[in-house]
Amino acid sequence: MIPFNKPYLSGKELDYIQDAVLNQGKLSGNGKYTNLCQNFFNTRYGFKKSLLTTSCTDALEMAAILADIKEGDEVIMPSYTFVSTSNAFVLRGAKIVFADSRADHPGIDEDAIESLITAKTKAIVPVHYAGVACDMEKIMNLANKYNLLVIEDAAQALDNDFTFSDGTKKALGAIGHLAAFSFHETKNIISGEGGLLAINDERFSRRAEIIWEKGTNRSEFFRGEVDKYGWVDMGSSFLPSEMIAAFLWAQLENIDRIQERRIAIWNQYETQLKDWALKNDVMLPFIPENSTNNAHMFYLVCKDVEQRTNLIQRLKDNKVSAVFHYLSLHKSAFYQDKHDGRQLKQTDRYSECLVRLPLYFELSNEQVKMITEVIVNG
Incomplete structure (x- = not known):
């Protein structure tokens, strides 16, 4: 796995x-x-x-x-x-x-x-x-x-x-x-x-x-x-x-070496997934011009929750752990009755559609290639 x-x-x-x-x-x-x-x-x-x-x-x-x-x-x-x-x-x-x-x-x-x-x-x-x-x-x-x-x-x-x-x-x-x-x-x-x-x-x-x-x-x-x-x-x-x-x-003491490797992994994901993402209405991470990229995370924003569920399951079936992220805090059990009722549509979209891919120093180029092939060929 x-x-x-x-x-x-x-x-x-x-x-x-x-x-x-x-x-x-x-x-x-x-x-x-x-x-x-x-x-x-x-x-x-x-x-x-x-x-x-x-x-x-x-x-x-x-x-x-x-x-x-x-x-x-x-x-x-x-x-x-x-x-x-x-x-x-x-x-x-x-x-x-x-x-x-x-x-x-x-x-x-x-x-x-x-x-x-x-x-x-x-x-x-x-x-x-x-x-x-x-x-x-x-x-x-x-x-x-x-x-x-x-x-x-x-x-x-x-x-x-x-x-x-x-x-x-x-x-x-x-x-x-x-x-x-x-x-x-x-x-x-x-x-x-x-x-x-x-x-x-x-x-x-x-x-x-x-x-x-x-x-x-x-x-x-x-x-x-x-x-x-x-x-x-x-x-x-x-x-x-x-x-x-x-x-x-x-x-x-090793921050530059760690960052260099993480950025290489991030770039490999982007290169190998950008065509597939465009064809399948999936959003890749966006880096504004005024920000650099520390490669903390590589995520996909699927077009809907069904697409995300299927993607996570397909990766799991191929022994790859991919996970979603935050649930909207304004809809949480603790805070929903304290929120002022405004709809936060983009927040809810990310809660329902975002999935994070593996990204860590020892992840090899071959493993990244395998992960992207599972996604692209699914």
């Missing part, structure tokens, strides 16, 4: 974990490997401050606290996303206002956002679906116009860029006020579970570190900035262990 995903080990993960356990004398986090990883993100992507977290979910929850989300505040985000995007703000008492997806891509319809803004709107949370950039220029212009915060859900978007109309290029996650990344085993760069909060607005830097350390100024104490530490704000145990950071560091 060709699995949908297979975690890739670069070869140094266990060596660095052993170093953390035996030599560093610190397992609880914020040690050697935490600092190596955080400095890497700041240097490579231009984040003003980076804090490793135990998950992207935790990074989003930190962002909601930093944004001072309160009961009755409204937060705009796509309905076609993972539940963590919404949960982080629901936990603070927010009302989630769901936007539809684009017709050409599952990401948020940037042109639909402004009509959803009210006096209660506090933040916009664009989700870079499949790692592909939302139009951050439009979104940041809206945020500036209405004095809103932008929190990028960049769970899938590590190592991807957005180009502004003046030619300026910025890494995804370095544009909004805050951003959250995932290193779950299904992502390009992994640590099993793990995440990152990127802070790009210096207003939030000191408080972020306090929230990260259970609401204490413990980090300042260890840097010698205060003579004792105590409880100074709300917070939680968001900081991962050094073993998670050590695993992640081994991955980051």
Whole structure:
């Protein structure tokens, strides 16, 4: 069976974990490997401050606290996303206002956002679906116009860029006020579970570190900035262990090699499926001109749910695991009676018609060829 995903080990993960356990004398986090990883993100992507977290979910929850989300505040985000995007703000008492997806891509319809803004709107949370950039220029212009915060859900978007109309290029996650990344085993760069909060607005830097350390100024104490530490704000145990950071560091050392292979697989899928897709009314992934491609995912959008069901079954019969993705959050059991009743047609289309193909480092060219032949010759 060709699995949908297979975690890739670069070869140094266990060596660095052993170093953390035996030599560093610190397992609880914020040690050697935490600092190596955080400095890497700041240097490579231009984040003003980076804090490793135990998950992207935790990074989003930190962002909601930093944004001072309160009961009755409204937060705009796509309905076609993972539940963590919404949960982080629901936990603070927010009302989630769901936007539809684009017709050409599952990401948020940037042109639909402004009509959803009210006096209660506090933040916009664009989700870079499949790692592909939302139009951050439009979104940041809206945020500036209405004095809103932008929190990028960049769970899938590590190592991807957005180009502004003046030619300026910025890494995804370095544009909004805050951003959250995932290193779950299904992502390009992994640590099993793990995440990152990127802070790009210096207003939030000191408080972020306090929230990260259970609401204490413990980090300042260890840097010698205060003579004792105590409880100074709300917070939680968001900081991962050094073993998670050590695993992640081994991955980051190999990021260029990992990305090169994933992009090659993505390109092979596109080349071998584009004619079939055109003939069968199937949509392939769309990469806007202002976005690069980090090859997080290769998906197909079938013409209807029947075509998708048959395709998934045909692949399964040939020992290939292909899966659909999110169910519309606005129709979920938890949120359907809280939604304002607007139809989100594109969101529902992706929920019913999108299928994801296997994509991982060790997937061979021969396996990709076999998968595409099963699809094309079906």
